[in-house]
Amino acid sequence: MMMMAVVLEGTHSFLPNSNQYILWFPPSPPQPPPTTNQKPLSTPPGVSKRHRTRLTKAAAAETQEVRVCTNRTCRKQGSFQTLEVVTDLAPPDITVKSSGCLGRCGSGPNVALLPQGIIVNHCGTAAKAAQFMATAANVSDGNISKSLEALALRKTAQAEFDLANFSKADELLSLAIDLQPFGGIHIMYKYRSLARLAMRNYSGALEDAREALRLAPRYLEAYMCEGDVFMAMEEYDAAEKSYLTCLQIDPSIRRSKSFKTRVEKLNEKLTAANMPLNQHE
Numbered sequence: 001m002m003m004m005a006v007v008l009e010g011t012h013s014f015l016p017n018s019n020q021y022i023l024w025f026p027p028s029p030p031q032p033p034p035t036t037n038q039k040p041l042s043t044p045p046g047v048s049k050r051h052r053t054r055l056t057k058a059a060a061a062e063t064q065e066v067r068v069c070t071n072r073t074c075r076k077q078g079s080f081q082t083l084e085v086v087t088d089l090a091p092p093d094i095t096v097k098s099s100g101c102l103g104r105c106g107s108g109p110n111v112a113l114l115p116q117g118i119i120v121n122h123c124g125t126a127a128k129a130a131q132f133m134a135t136a137a138n139v140s141d142g143n144i145s146k147s148l149e150a151l152a153l154r155k156t157a158q159a160e161f162d163l164a165n166f167s168k169a170d171e172l173l174s175l176a177i178d179l180q181p182f183g184g185i186h187i188m189y190k191y192r193s194l195a196r197l198a199m200r201n202y203s204g205a206l207e208d209a210r211e212a213l214r215l216a217p218r219y220l221e222a223y224m225c226e227g228d229v230f231m232a233m234e235e236y237d238a239a240e241k242s243y244l245t246c247l248q249i250d251p252s253i254r255r256s257k258s259f260k261t262r263v264e265k266l267n268e269k270l271t272a273a274n275m276p277l278n279q280h281e
Helices: 049-060 072-076 079-088 126-136 141-162 166-178 185-198 202-215 220-232 236-249 251-255 257-273
Strands: 004-007 020-024 064-069 094-099 111-114 118-120
Touching: 064 079, 064 126, 072 079, 079 094, 079 126, 079 141, 111 126, 126 141, 141 166, 141 185, 166 185, 185 202, 185 220, 202 220, 220 236, 220 257, 236 251, 236 257, 251 257
Parallel strands: 064 094
Antiparallel strands: 004 020, 020 118, 064 111, 111 118
C-alpha cells in the first residue's frame, strides 16, 4: 500500500523540538457483504463466561498502533532503545510494532502513530520515547518521570527474579506498581504474579494475574500465568480454561515448546485425577 508524508504547517508539534508529519493511507476498497450462510465465530469449549466477557470488552475497545522504524539509519540512531521503551510503557489499548523506513532518513529515530497517521522524528532517548507514548495515551506529562522510574524498577526486579531472588523481585515490583505508571502496569502485575507463584504465595499470585487481565483483557501471558497458578493449586479444570483462552487469543501458541509442556503436564494431571480409585493403589 502506498503512503504519503506531508509537513504540517502552522500547528503544534506532537513533541517539542520534533517535526510532525501526517501519513496518508489510501482507503481500502469496500468489502463485499457477508453471505447468509456464514456462521459466527464461537468460543472454544470450556472457556468460562468470565473469560469470554474479558475478551469481548477487549475486542470492542478502539486500539491505536505505534510503529518504530528499525531500518538501518534509525537503528544506528538508537531506535531499538526507543522500541523497547514504548513497548514497555504502552497501555494495553496501544499496539507497538517495529517498522521499515518511514521516509524521514537522517532525522530518526522515527515513530508513527496510527490510525491518526502522525509521524515524529528525533525520538532517540528514553525520555522522548516515554513522552511520545504519554502523548499517544493522552496522559499528563507529569507522570513521565515516575513511569520511567517504575520501568527501571521492573527491569531490576526481572534481574533479581532470574537470580531466584523472588522476595526481592516482589518488593521491587510492588514499588514499581505503587508509582502508578501510565502504561505497562499490567506487565508489572504479571511479573509480580510469577514471583509470588515462585514463593508459593498462590492467592497473591492469582490476584496479580487477574489484575493484569482486568487491565489488559487480551494479555496472553497473564492468562498463561493464571493457568500456572491454578496448576500449582491443583485446580486443573480452571487451568484448562485459562490455557484454552490462550489458544483463542493466539492459536499459533500451540506450536510453542513451553505451551506444549504445559498442556502435556495438564493432561497427565487430568488423566490421573479421572482414574478410578483402585488404579491409584
